[in-house]
Amino acid sequence: MQYIWLVIKGLFIGISNIIPGVSGGTMAVSLGIYDDIIHSFTHIRKEFKRSMHVLLPILIGALLGVAGFSMIITWLLDEHTFYTAFAFVGLILGGLPILSESFKESLIEDKQKITPIHVFLFVIFLALVAWMGVADVSGSGPDTISLGAGPLIALFFVGLVSAAAMVVPGISGSLLMLIMGYYYAVIYAINGFTSNLTTFNLSELIPYTILLTSYALGMLIGIILISKVIDYFFSSYPSFTYAAILGLVTASPVAVIANTNALNELTTGNAFVKMIIALVIALACYSLTFAVGRTDDVTEELPEETHA
Known part of the structure; x- marks a missing residue:
């Protein structure tokens, strides 16, 4: 059962990486598995078996999320931008209580109280993500991509930079791909792969x-x-790391709303009704992440590493 939960959480992480302004790292934090992912990657040699028990289900879920939902998410963003954006806002905010608890626990373990440094880190990283959300940073680039040495090298470096960002909560890999001008090209390649795979x-x-x-x-x-x-x-x-991550995650909804231009939909139709529906969707998604994130730490049930 623990593997199924990890696949489901990986699914959410994969889907979140498709949305400009949404960070896979943020979703991992919200789902309560961020620390486990980081630990597994950095200890993959020393704890190979345990690390793979964590990473493989999450990777499978993430791949399913990207491959299976890229077309759906693209359609939702085009046709129902406002509601889709608020759904992800709810998913992100649902992890804040768990993240806050982790921050408090780190303070207790370090026998610390909140210091000006904690506040500074929280504010500076919150401001960073908020700025990325409202700044006009989108670059121009190809909407499609074809096989060749140049595109292969470009995609490698785009993957390198965007993946590094995906690991950092609050920094959207998709947004960075937009800045580099390769977001639509990558989505085009993913959609081309999935459509030709099915046929x-x-x-x-x-x-x-x-x-x-x-x-x-x-x-x-x-x-x-x-x-x-x-x-x-x-x-x-x-504790300082958690303070910075809290700032990154807290500001993420701003980036989501801004980078999807979701508020533009309020200029047409009944804005009040739309807002009520969006808030209900956000609340439902908040509850979903909160519930999934509070499932028992499934990684504790995984096999321990044994050494000869």
Whole structure:
């Protein structure tokens, strides 16, 4: 059962990485598995078996989320932007109580009280994400992409940078891809891969597979590199790290609303009714994340690493 929960949580992480302004790291925090993911990546050599028990189900879920929902999410963002954005706002905010508890526990373990440094870190990282949400930082780039040496190299570095951001809560990998001008090209490749996979069109499937493999390789390296940095801060400065993450996550709804231009929909139709419906959706999604995040720590039930 613990593996099913990890797949489900990975599914949410995968879906969240498709949305500009939504961070996969934020969703991992909201679902209560962020620390486990970071630890598994950074200790994959020493605790290979246990790490794979954590990472594989999450990876499977994330891949299912990206491959299975990229078209749906694209459609929802196009046709129901306002409600979709508020759904993700609810999903993000649902993890704040759990994150706050982790912050309090880190203070207790370190025998600390909230200091000006904690407040400074919270405010500065909150401001960073809020700025990224409202700033006009979108770059221009291709809407499609084809197989070639240039695109392969570009996708590798796009994957490297965006994956590093995906690991950091509050920093959206999709938003960075928009800034670099490759968001729509990557979505195009993912949609091309999934559509040709369902029809078994190998002649078209192979180029998309090669393109996405280059992107995935960059993502893998980016995740490993940034995970080591974050793991160091968690180990050495846990309460300060949680304070910074709290700032990142708290400001994430601003980035989601701003980067999807969700509020533009209030200019047409009955704005009051739309807002009520959106708040109900957000509350439902908040409750969902809150409930899923508070499931028993499934990683505690996984096999322990044994050494000869």
